[in-house]
Amino acid sequence: MSKLIRDTQSEKDEMNKKYKNPIIIQRADPYIHKHKDGFYYFIASVPEFDRIELRKAKTIEELQAAETRTVWKKHDSGEMSxxxxxxxxxxxxxxWYIYFAAAPNREVTGITFNHSMYVLENANEDPMTDNWSEKGKIETGWDSFALDATTFEHDNKLYYVWAQEDPEVEPNSHSNIYIAEMENPWTLKSKPVLLSKPELDWEIKLYWVNEGPAILKKNGKIFLTYSASATDENYCIGMLTADENSNLLAPSSWVKSKEPVFKTSYENHQYGPGHNSFTVSEDGTQDLLIYHSRNYTELKGDPLSDPNRHARVEIIKWKEDGTPDFGVPSPDTRIFEV
Known part of the structure; x- marks a missing residue:
């Protein structure tokens, strides 16, 4: 269990910044949903990659110490093991729905990364219960490495956005970004539409990757952020933008930013920021970027085996043209013993 050692934030910093980072340690791919009951619900990848945990709190600050509940565990064998x-x-x-990716046992298949996407459902008003049932695999129309699904509603339609490999689109790519309309929360209605593939120099460092999509709606626009390159210090966030009145299933409706919108800050010692989500402040007045990063670069072995990708938060600023300014990853303002 983690222990707060010290707060390194000055009184001046305290006045200028509302949140202290990291918000939760050793939790990668963080997702926060602020519900109508006033609670924040936090979910993320755990370092063991063997279960799904959920926690809730009235404030983001309280999430680190909040009670953690395991709502689902990996199967002993088979496709979700x-x-x-x-x-x-x-x-x-x-x-309530939980979307996640899982792979079959690599000792059986001989393949390390062979993920598919799955859905859990809970009809209970409080998701911190055992009433989760498996709705099964999301079928996209072809079998290949697939992960990082998110959903959003717009104009009374439910959309599914995810990352999946397709060698016919780009043989070097490990994953591209796709969108489809949904028939229900576990079934696609339309055919998948390719929105982005790794092609720019900052998307193809060590690995050709577009993954981890997230949706932010504001100022008449729909912003789709995604993460690119290897999961070390090269990891960064890119963005697609569409008009809210456009056909979201038309690739031409989306414009890709030519540069990453959020990347490593060597000055602030935050490396590989990515796999983000969005939420709002406690009073609802500020949009927040939730993401993970590491505070060192000396990794041993596969970056995925390093547990210290910590969940973090930044207040989003808005430019005059109505687009988000994510700034740079802020320095650690408190130190945890892990």
């Missing part, structure tokens, strides 16, 4: 990645919790049409 390994590497449980990037869960997200959504409230759709009066029910």
């Amino acid at each position: 390994e590497l449980i990645w990037a869960p997200e919790i959504h409230y759709i049409q009066g029910k």
Whole structure:
């Protein structure tokens, strides 16, 4: 269990910044949903990749110490028995849904990364219960490495956005970003539409990757952020933008930013910021970027085996043209013993 050692934030910093980082340690791929009951619900990848945990609190500051509840565990064998990645919790049409990726046992298949996407459902008003049931695999139309699903509603339509491999689109790519309309929270209605593939120099460092999509709606626009490159210090966030009145299933409706919108800050010792989500402040007046990063670069072995990707938060500023300014990852303002 973590222990807060000291707060390194000055009184001046305290006045200028509302939140202290990291908000939760050793939780990668963080997703926060602020519900109508006033609670923040937090979910993320755990370092063991063997279960799905959920916690809730009235404030973001309280999430680190909040009681953690395991709502689902990996299967002993079969298609959901390994590497449980990037869960997200959504409230759709009066029910709770958790989207996540899982792989079959690599000792059986001989393949390390062979993920598919799955859904859990809970009709209870409080998701911190055992009433989660498996709705099964999301079928996209072809079988390949697939992960990092998110959903959003717009103009009375439910959309699914995710990352998936397709060698016919780009043979070097590990994953591209797709969108489809949903029939219900576990079934696609339309055919997948390719929105982005790794092609720019900052998207193809060590690995060709577009993954971890997240949706932010503001100022008549829909912003789709995603993460790119390897999961070390090269990891960064890119963005697609569409007009809210456009056809979201048309690739031409989306414009890709030519540069990353959020990346490593060597000055602030924050490396590989990515796999973000969005929420709002306690009073609802500020949009927040939730993401993970590390505070060192000396990694041993596969970056995925390093547990110290900590969940963090930044207050989003807005430019005059109505687009988000994510700034740079702020320095650590408190130190944890892990």
